[in-house]
Amino acid sequence: MSTSAPVDVLFVLFAAGAIATAYLVFRTDSMVRAAYWLLASFVGVGAILVLLKAEFVGLVLMLMMAGEMTIMAFVMVMFMMNPAGLNPMLMVHQHKTAIAAGVTSFLVLAGAALLTDFPNAPATQTSRATEELGTELLGESMLVFETAGAALLGTMVGAVAVASRRGRYGDAEEGSIEPPLQPDEEWAQASAHRTEEDEHEPSVHGGHS
C-alpha cells in the first residue's frame, strides 16, 4: 500500500492528533473537555479512515460519535462531582498497574504488528468503496446487518427498562416487589412476610444440622 506525500502528511497529523487527544481525555479536570477530547480522538481516527478510502465508515463514525459524546458529556455533568473542573481532580486507582498494562499492551500489539507478515493485497483506490459496502450490507451480509439492527433495538429496550424509575413491580428504589398472591393482601404485607421468611431460613437449616 503506497500513498502520495500529501496523504502521508495528513495521516501523520491525524494520527498524532488522535493519540494526543486520547491521552488528554484522562489528563483534564473538566468533564466536558474529557468527553470532547475523546470526540476529537474519534474524529482523528475517522479522518484516517477517510484517507484509507473507507469514506462511509469514517464519516459515519464521526457522525455517530458527535451524538454519543454529547450524551457522555451530559451524563458526566449529571452524575459526576465537579463537572466544570473547579477543583483539580485525579480520581484513579491502581494507577501504576494501569500505566504498566497500557504500555505493555502497546508494546505487545506494536511488536506483533511489526513482526507479523500480513498479506499484501491493497484495496483498489477507487471511489466505489461506498457502493460496494452498500451492496454488501443489503446483499451477502444482510443477516449480519439485520442482526446488528435487532441487537441495537433490543439494547435500547433493555436500557430503557434498566434505567427507568419504574421496575417491573413498581418503583425502582423500593426494589422489585412481587405482587401478593391473594388479591386482598396488601403489597407491603406481602413483602414484609417474605423478608421475614428470608431471614428465618438459615436458622431453620441450622436446626436440622
Next chain:
Amino acid sequence: MRPYLSPPLAVITMIGVLIAGSYAVAVLEEIAGTLVSRRPLRLTYVFWAPLATAALLLTQGRTSTERPDAQAWALAPALLAGLAAVGLAVIPIDQNTSVADPAAGFVLYSAAISYVMVAVYLHGWSANSTLPLIGAYRFIAQAFAFQIPFLLVLLAPALPAESLAISDIVEAQESLWNVVRQPLGLPIFLVVSAAATFSLPLDFPDAADLAGGTSSEVSASHRLAWRGARAGLLVMVAAMGASAFLGGWQGPWLPGWLWVILKTLLLLVILIASSHTFARLRIERFVVLAWVVLLPLSLVNIFFAGALLL
C-alpha cells in the same frame, strides 16, 4: 466524477459564499422585521445596517465572564462556521462545478449537522454562566429530537438517485423535482431545518426568554462571529433544501449556478418569513412534535419514496 475547483479557488469561494450568505440573511431579517413591525421601510438603512453593526462589533473590546473555559468558548463560533462551510462544500454549484462532491456527500452533510450540537453545547457550557448553560441543555433535547427526522427526510431524495452523492441526487431530479415526487419531504425538511439552525420559532438555545441563551454572555467580535456562523448555517440548510428538493442547478434559461442561488434565496425567505410569523413553541411541545409527528411522517415519506422505485 465532476471536476473540482482548485483548492485556492475553493477556499475563496467558500469564504465568499459564507460572507455573502450571512449578509443576505441579515438583510432579509431586517426586511422581515420592518414589514412585521410596520415601520417604514428605509432601503439604504436596510442594506447598510448589517455592515454597520458588524463594523461596530468589530471595533469594540470583548468582555469576559468569570472563569470561562476560554479556549472552548472561542472555538465554538469557529466550529459552527466551519460546519456551515463543510455542509456548503458538498453542495454542487453547477452541473460541472463543485467544491467537493464525495461519494458519501450526504453522510458528510449529516455529520456536519450533528456537530452543530457539539458547537452549541460547547458555546453554552464554556461561558460558565447560568443562562448560556440552560441554553446548552435545551439544545441537547432539541438536537436529539430533530436529528433522526432530519437524516430520514434527507435520505429519501437519495433513494431515487441511488447514490449518496449530492450531485447524483440533483441529477435524478431532471424529469421531476423531489418537491413533487415526495410532497412530504420539503415541509418536514423546513421544520427540522428551523430546529437545526435554532432559528425562530424553534430558537430554544438562544431564545429571548433566556436573554439570548448561549449568546447572552458574548460580546463584540465573538458575538459577530456567532451571529455570522448562525447565518451561515441557515444558508447551508437552505442550499441543501434547494439541491435535494428543488432540483439544484436545474432550470431553464438561466445558468445553473444562478438557479442554485435563486432557489437557496427562496428557501431562505421562507425560513426567515416563518421565523417572523409563528410564535415560539414550548420546548416540550417541540420534542413531542419531533418524535411523535415528524419522525413517523419522515418514515412514511421514505417508504413512499421507496415504493415509487419498485
Next chain:
Amino acid sequence: MSRVLSRIALRADARVFCIAGSQSRDEARLLRLAEGIHLTGTPRAANVLLIAGELDAGLIAPALVAHDALSPPRATVWWRLDTEEALVSKNFPNAFMEDDLDPVPALRRVHEELLAGQREGEAPLLPDVEPAQWQGIGPYGQGGKGMTGGVPYGRPMAERADDRDGLKLDYLPVRIGPLFAPLPVGLALDVKLQGDVIQGAAFENLADASTDGTSIFHRALRVAVLIRDLELARARSHLEWLSDAVAVAGAASLSERILRLAQQVAPGDGDAIRAVERTLRRRGFFDWSMRGVGVLKTNALEGVSGPVARASGLSIDARTKEAAYERLGFEPLTQDAGDAAARWIQRVREAAQALDLAGQAGDERTGGSGAIESPRGLLTDGAGPSTATARLVPSLVVGMEFGEAVATVVSLDLDMSEAQPLDNHVSAAS
C-alpha cells in the same frame, strides 16, 4: 483600518442596555420604537448604558455589574426624568446627563463620540477580583474535604436534591434577576436548577415601595376622573404588557407593532384590538405557546384580583360597584382555563372592552371611592394588587422548565414597586 471600521460603525444603531427604575419603566419601554438606537437584552451586546429615572436602592449593585459587562469603550447616560435624588449620580460619577435630556439624540451623540474617539470610554466601576479566594485544603488542592465540596471561588458547589425522576442529582443555586430583561424590574428569583428545571424557588423584591403612584389610577383613588381617560389608560397598560410579553416569546417585530398601536389607540378602537387578538391566535401564541402554562386554580387565588383572577374564572371587578359603570352596562369578562393563554386572552379582551367603554363613556366620571380596578387588579390606598399576585410566584414556578417559568411570571404582569416590601421574601420548599 480601525478608522474605516469606526466610520462605517457610525451608521449603526447605538446598542443600548437600558436599566429603568421601577417608576420609569413605561417611559423606558417607549425607546424600543426609537430609530437610531437598539435596545439589547443583555449588557454584553451593548456599548451604552442608559439609566432611566432614579434607580431603586436594590438595583444599584446589579447595575454596577451590568455597567462593567458593557463592551468597551463604554459610556453611561442618565435620563433623569423627574427625579431629584442622586443615588445614580453618586454611583455612576461619569454618567452623561443634562437637564431635560432627550434620550435618543443624547444616546446617538454619546455613541458617535465614543466611535470618533472624542469621548473616553469609562473604566470599570468595580474592582476586577475573584469574589472569594481559592481555598485549597484537600489533598489535591481542592475546596473541601475529599474530591468535592467547599466554595472554590465563592460559589457553593452543587448539592444533591430530589428531582422528579428520583435520581437525586446535583442542583445549582442561582439568582435570576433583578435585571434579567424578561422579568419585571426589581424581581430577583433565587432558584435551584436541575438542568433547566426549577426545583426550588424564592423571590426577593428589590424595588422600592412607591408611596404614591402618579398614574391616573392612583389619582382616581382620591378624585373623580373621566372614565374615558381611565379606560384608555387601562387599554394602554394592557397593550404595553402585551408588547413585553410578545417580545419575551421571541417576536420582537410584532412586539414593536403592538407597542406602536398602544400609543395610537383612541376611545372606541376596540376592533383594532380584536384584530390583534386574531393575529396572535393565528400565529399560535395561545395554542402553541401558552396553553397549559402556569395554571392557577381558583382556590390558590386568595387575595388575587384583576385579570389574573378573572382568567381563572373569578368574576371580581371593582368596577361593578360603581354606578357610572353600571350605567354603561359593564359586565366583567372571565375565562375558565386559568393558564397563561387565558391570561393573555383576558388582557387583550379587556383592552378591547376598555376601548369600547371609553368610546361610550362620554362625560361619565368615577366616584373617587377609594377602591379602583387598576389594570393589574384592585388598587386601594396604600395597597396594590401585585402583592398578592407576586406571592404566587415561588410555588407556581417550582417543577417548571425555565422558559415555562419565565412565561408564567410574565403572564402575571407584576409591578414590583406596587408589591409590599414587608414580606418580600417568600419561598417555596423544593
Next chain:
Amino acid sequence: MNLDSLLIVAAAIFGIGLYGALSQQSFVMLMMGLELMINSAILATVAFWAASTGGSPKGQMLAIVFMTVMAIEMALGFALIVNVYRARKADITEKLKKLKA
C-alpha cells in the same frame, strides 16, 4: 501511511484506552477507556481492509459491527450507571464493593 504505521497508531490508542479503563474510578471515565479501545479496533480493522483484503467490503462490514458494539456498550453502560446511581447513590467504582443490592 502503511499497514505497520496504522497498526502502531491503533496500538497506541488501545494502550491509552486500556490505561483509562483500568485506572479510572468514575464509571463514565472508565467507559471512555472502553470506547478508546473499540476505536483502535475499528482503526485496525479498516487498516487491514485497506492493506490486506484486496478491498473486500467484508472488512468494512466488520468495522460497522464494531460500531454497533460501541453503541450497545454506551447504551447499556449509561443504563447501568443510572440504575446503580438510583440504588446506591454511587458514581465511582470504589463504592461498589459488593454487587448484590
